[in-house]
Amino acid sequence: MGMDNGTSEDSAHDRKAEIVEVLTDAFGDMIAADPDAFRKKFRKMADNPFAFYRGSACLFYNDMAATEDRWADERTSRIWIQADLHAENFGTYMDSAGQFVFDVNDFDEAYLGAFTWDIKRFCASVALLARRKAVSDADIEALTATYVRSYVRMVRAFHDGTQREQDFKLHLRNTTGPVHDVLLDARMNTRTALLASTTMVENYERRFRPGKGVRSVDGAERELVLEAFTRYLETIPEHKRFRSITYQVKDIVGRKGFGIGSAGLPAYNILVEGQTEALENDVILSMKQGNIAAPSRIVRDERIRDYFQHHGHRTAVSQRALQAHADPWLGYTEIGGDGYIVSELSPYVSDLDWSDLTEPAEMRPVIEYLGQATAGMHCVSDADSDQTLVDFQSEEAIMAAIGSDEDEFVRDMVDFGQSYAHRTRVDHELFVDAFRNGAIPGLERSTPIR
Secondary structure, three states: OOOOOOOOHHHHHHHHHHHHHHHHHHHHHHHHHOHHHHHHHHHHHHOOHHHHHHHOHHHHHHHHOOOOOOOOOOOOOOEEEOOOOOOOOEEEEEOOOOOEEEEEOOOOOOEEEOHHHHHHHHHHHHHHHHHHOOOOHHHHHHHHHHHHHHHHHHHHHHHHOOOOHHHOOEOOOOOOHHHHHHHHHHHHOOHHHHHHHHEEEEOOEEEEOOOOOOEEOOHHHHHHHHHHHHHHHOOOOHHHOOOHHHHOEEEEEEEEOOOOOOOOOEEEEEEEOOOOOOHHHOEEEEEEEOOOOHHHHOOOOHHHHOOOOOHHHHHHHHHHHHOOOOOOOOEEEEEOOEEEEEEEOOOOOOEOOOOOOOOHHHHHHHHHHHHHHHHHHHHOOOOOOOOOOOOOOHHHHHHHHHOOOHHHHHHHHHHHHHHHHHHHHHHHHHHHHHHHOOOOOOOOOOOOOO
8 A cells, every 4th residue: 555554653653743734734724714613523533433534535645645556547547536435425316307316425525536546435434334333354355345346347337338327327216225225215305394494484485494503694795695696507507407486595594514524614505496486395505615625635737727617616517527417406606716516405315324234244235336336426427517627438448447457456445445444543543642632733722621
């Protein structure tokens, strides 16, 4: 892997300093803007190695920059990748065709890079997650091998034409087990229930309900958001646009911090008219400031960097390049020079729940599907994806890189997963020690309890 997994006192001291430096470089400005949000983020990361791994993609890519990769050639080192691929970044959504689909569901870090980065990041995540369930190393290796072989098998099917790209998606009619169950759960969700939990009706009109984590938006700020919303509408592909009544804004609230990966990033929820004036089909949109994609810190390619207007544009373009039937509400805008990604806050999103998957035999078929989904993401794009950065067929490039060395490729990815999971468990302890002792700039020890 090109990294020292030793834990001597000197190497531990150097690695701790490296972790602090990488986190400070990635998050320093946001820590300065909202230190409380990052204390919460880092305390969540401190809970266990998997949580730390989820919140520290920047450290993973720092390590990838120093790692040799025989599978990454001129083409396969620059394809569209999800870039934060871990076991909990899969779930359901309703696609633009109105079908419930199981797929990758987070594109905040998406960029161009080596296809192996997604596979390696996923394999290490499985090793971390399965170890928490006391799964043996032998079973962990079998599970990650299942994932990699499923991935290669599906990429080969795209390459050989036995699987048509435009027909590929995981849905209710071609899945079984826990993946099928999560699709059924999503089918039981309703827009009415989502609206009831976040909004209220007063004087025959719907507006957001006051509550924790939201704030009212008035005056000049509201005008800025409305102007940004108008610009966003122009970024929706022509044939995915609804009738004009659909985009009437009813209410706006401010939010902050969506999950462990987006601490401190400003965001807004926008309530808009649905496809009719009936109150039960109103739509909630999320307008969230885009973050700096972790791989962009090591992919020093000006052609790629200059392609994107801002991080919101980069996220939307990437999602359309990685998702076969992207959200019809997907678009982008900017406020005060900062890029924002806009998408529906959908009632039909259900994440894959690993809590009840305790035995390797239960995990194996799920991981088989995740390998297929990863291959689909790398090889199939939305019909509205008009990107010009990748002008070749990803499946052809990937199969050419692997060639007849599939067994060696699988072994390489599996070994990496185990090795990097070990690295992460050590890093987690070093991170906790640095954080709790005030070694991260801007997050020095909070006021002691008196």
